[in-house]
Amino acid sequence: MSEYNSLPLALAAEQFAKLPGIGIKTAQRLAYFMLNLPVNEVEEFSESILKARKSVKLCKCCQNFTERELCSICADENRRKNVICVVESPKDVSAFERAGGFDGVYHVLHGLLSPMDGVSAEDLKIKELISRLSDVNEVIMATNPTVEGEATAMYIGRIIKPMGIKVTRLAYGLPAGSALEFADDVTLVKALENRSEL
Amino acid sequence: MSEYNSLPLALAAEQFAKLPGIGIKTAQRLAYFMLNLPVNEVEEFSESILKARKSVKLCKCCQNFTERELCSICADENRRKNVICVVESPKDVSAFERAGGFDGVYHVLHGLLSPMDGVSAEDLKIKELISRLSDVNEVIMATNPTVEGEATAMYIGRIIKPMGIKVTRLAYGLPAGSALEFADDVTLVKALENRSEL
Numbered sequence: 001m002s003e004y005n006s007l008p009l010a011l012a013a014e015q016f017a018k019l020p021g022i023g024i025k026t027a028q029r030l031a032y033f034m035l036n037l038p039v040n041e042v043e044e045f046s047e048s049i050l051k052a053r054k055s056v057k058l059c060k061c062c063q064n065f066t067e068r069e070l071c072s073i074c075a076d077e078n079r080r081k082n083v084i085c086v087v088e089s090p091k092d093v094s095a096f097e098r099a100g101g102f103d104g105v106y107h108v109l110h111g112l113l114s115p116m117d118g119v120s121a122e123d124l125k126i127k128e129l130i131s132r133l134s135d136v137n138e139v140i141m142a143t144n145p146t147v148e149g150e151a152t153a154m155y156i157g158r159i160i161k162p163m164g165i166k167v168t169r170l171a172y173g174l175p176a177g178s179a180l181e182f183a184d185d186v187t188l189v190k191a192l193e194n195r196s197e198l
Numbered sequence: 199m200s201e202y203n204s205l206p207l208a209l210a211a212e213q214f215a216k217l218p219g220i221g222i223k224t225a226q227r228l229a230y231f232m233l234n235l236p237v238n239e240v241e242e243f244s245e246s247i248l249k250a251r252k253s254v255k256l257c258k259c260c261q262n263f264t265e266r267e268l269c270s271i272c273a274d275e276n277r278r279k280n281v282i283c284v285v286e287s288p289k290d291v292s293a294f295e296r297a298g299g300f301d302g303v304y305h306v307l308h309g310l311l312s313p314m315d316g317v318s319a320e321d322l323k324i325k326e327l328i329s330r331l332s333d334v335n336e337v338i339m340a341t342n343p344t345v346e347g348e349a350t351a352m353y354i355g356r357i358i359k360p361m362g363i364k365v366t367r368l369a370y371g372l373p374a375g376s377a378l379e380f381a382d383d384v385t386l387v388k389a390l391e392n393r394s395e396l
Contacts (some may be wrong), residue, residue: 006263012250015243020231021224032289033218034251035263042251045213046244052210053232053240065204065233091230 009035061132063108063125065090073097073105080104082137086129086156088112088144096142104140107132112148113155126156138166145172207233259330261306261323263288271295271303278302280335284327284354286310286342294340302338305330310346311353324354336364343370 009031017027034042058064059071066072073079073093083104087093093106109124133139139160143149157167172190174183183191207229215225232240256262257269264270271277271291281302285291291304307322331337337358341347355365370388372381381389 006250006254006265006269008246008250008253008265009263011246015246018239018243019228021227026219028289028292029219030217031247031250032263032287034247035254037251039251041216042248045216046248048206048209048213049229049232050240050244052204052206052229053235053237055206056204056233065207065230067204067206071204089230091226094226 058108062106063110063128064093064106078103082135083140084129084132084136084138085140085142086153087142088149088152092142104138109143109152112143112146113152114148121155124152126159129156130159133160133163133165136165138168141167141169145170256306260304261308261326262291262304276301280333281338282327282330282334282336283338283340284351285340286347286350290340302336307341307350310341310344311350312346319353322350324357327354328357331358331361331363334363336366339365339367343368 012034013024013027013031015027016022016030017024019027022030034045037045055067056065057067059066059074060069061074062071064071064073068075080103084107085096085102085104086107086109087096088109088111090108093108096102096106107125107129109126109129111119111124113119113121113124129139139156141153141157143153153169157169160167171194172187173194174180174187174191180188210232211222211225211229213225214220214228215222217225220228232243235243253265254263255265257264257272258267259272260269262269262271266273278301282305283294283300283302284305284307285294286307286309288306291306294300294304305323305327307324307327309317309322311317311319311322327337337354339351339355341351351367355367358365369392370385371392372378372385372389378386
């Protein structure tokens, strides 16, 4: 407290320091920055964050963030409801939507299986996925190409396949615009294995 | 907006992106982080920042941040009021207080002279410094050892010296615990120039 010469300032810095990736030095800098802003801008900052937290909930269908019952993608009549792209987090939905080219719907797991971190199947939105599989033709497992992502895709695939639904996985290969010489070994081997005819 | 699938979420991310050093990717990550916190923690975050902005003002004497009329250092009877250490920002006061060893008082300029950025003498708390110089023996110019810091120290020194007050400057030299081989040229030359007898 004496370091800040003001208790409210110290408390504000403490709050910033709770954010991921923000250390105590940066938190202090952010708190000082706030003091130099006009009051109405700080109000706007403060309120918009609280409003986001209070108004945003999970879409009852795909579990993505939304402030309505059904998110805009699930509510969109032009999206094919029989193809579900399963992703780890809402950020991944953003990435796919930004890229464009997918006209199906999503399902957000809100995490990946990770026994080391104590994340088991019950912690993910797997039950919610299973419950929306009637009339679905294909489930695309679009989890990250990491150990946890693979394990989660395998686990869910093993539950869904016996239901007679096609389960696919995102393609591994060279990233567009990259150079062969910089590709890692696993990617290169996968790109070779999954080669297609010209 | 479609990228976030939720307007309040997009607005919250936009607010985070206004903070210094926070890009749009990090802002998005912080906004998502907030959604996963309990509501009361987000309230605490939001309120503490607004409270800091609203309750913190400038000490009427030293211009440091405080929520009272007079900051705790200026109000402290044990601090020598006839030695003023002039610094650029409240952060510098924190640094000195953390280090300890100074029992005088401070004066916060809230900036440095920088004609390139349009910061002139009127934008700094120089008038406020001049007005508190009666009964002061020494003014220590403790601005950063940069071009702007030096220029500001020189400028203020030239105003104060004719008033018969001793004006000093922080010593340049090798940082404690450092190695000669890593010191830059300017520091090394200054350290040599300002050598003292053992």
